[in-house]
């Protein structure tokens with residue numbers, strides 16, 4: 001009787017430990033504070049206002065008129081809801097200075113979306129979209145990375161009308177090129193922001209989120225389809241005794257490597 005009791009208790013303890021382990025194993029997924037995680041990168045020449053834009057976006061009251069050049073990469077977070085889904089943005093604010101290039105480009109690969117930024121009164125920053133930033137992006141980003149072009153410092157246009165006109169000209173040629181190469185949609189246009197006045201900053205991020213959501217949605221559907229196929233394969237493999245599940249799972253992960261970060 002004693003041993004039976006003892007046995008039962010021991011079994012119960014083991015079972016509850018197993019439950020706890022299972023529970024513990026699943027906890028990080030249940031406790032996560034988002035449905036979708038997007039990694040967003042800001043790129044563009046030094047001093048175009050990347051850090052000012054991120055600061056405005058993550059803290060609406062922030063504005064710093066003095067220029068403190070970013071060293072390497074900075075990192076900020078903002079979460080919000082879209083269509084009942086909790087979206088979390090991991091924002092990587094890269095340094096524009098060339099000496100940090102090897103550090104900053106190592107972040108491109110993990111990005112789901114890119115904000116490409118120039119200064120509306122600095123023709124050189126616009127020329128470099130084509131000469132520096134697009135090649136960097138093509139070289140280091142995953143295919144399918146979403147992109148939005150931002151013209152910052154809209155508030156300075158009236159002070160520098162001549163350079164603003166030259167910059168506009170360069171950018172419209174660049175946008176034309178992106179469209180013909182299908183890098184952006186036919187209706188996509190430059191978003192004009194002023195980090196100083198806090199104008200259009202939220203809209204710029206929202207535009208990118210919309211584009212990333214579309215891609216995400218397509219990926220999610222594709223995953224569901226593949227999962228269904230996998231179930232069918234497992235069923236049929238039980239019948240014929242073929243296919244290992246783990247082989248299916250790993251080829252599935254290889255086909256969609258970025259999905260772990262999305263879901």
Ligand SMILES: Nc1nc2c(ncn2[C@@H]2O[C@H](COP(=O)(O)OP(=O)(O)OP(=O)(O)O)[C@@H](O)[C@H]2O)c(=O)[nH]1
Nearest residue numbers: 047048049050051052065067070096153194195196
């Ligand atoms: N007038 C005006 N000034 C701006 C605006 N955005 C940024 N600035 C100023 O431009 C300077 C450079 O801004 P940052 O945000 O540091 O530029 P950055 O692109 O992060 O530069 P790096 O970190 O070197 O790549 C700072 O003095 C900002 O205050 C804007 O919309 N209007």
Ligand SMILES: [Mg+2]
Nearest residue numbers: 050051069070
């Ligand atoms: Mg910066």
